[in-house]
Amino acid sequence: MGDLAKLHNIGKVIEEQLNQVGVETYEQLKNIGSQQAWLKIKAIDDSACYNRLCALEGAIQQINKANLSENKKKELKEFYNNWK
Numbered sequence: 001m002g003d004l005a006k007l008h009n010i011g012k013v014i015e016e017q018l019n020q021v022g023v024e025t026y027e028q029l030k031n032i033g034s035q036q037a038w039l040k041i042k043a044i045d046d047s048a049c050y051n052r053l054c055a056l057e058g059a060i061q062q063i064n065k066a067n068l069s070e071n072k073k074k075e076l077k078e079f080y081n082n083w084k
Helices: 012-020 026-044 050-061 070-083
Strands: none
Touching (some): 026 050
16 A cells, blocks of 8 residues: 555545546645545546545545534535535
8 A cells, every 4th residue: 555545534445546546645635635536536436425525535634534524524515416
């Protein structure tokens, strides 16, 4: 596993998907943002779900996805519902 898998919520599978879409470092993930990263993953894996979106945001914030603020969860849910 690489450096991304050391982040909260990021395991081997999500790290591999991020690498496939050109995201290889935390800085790249932070710069692109969770929503754009999720869209890139969704383009290669149609099973990408709301939980994966939250995992990406948690990784950026360096917290467990369960600890995202209610406002952030609501924002992500609205974004997800527009794309599913």
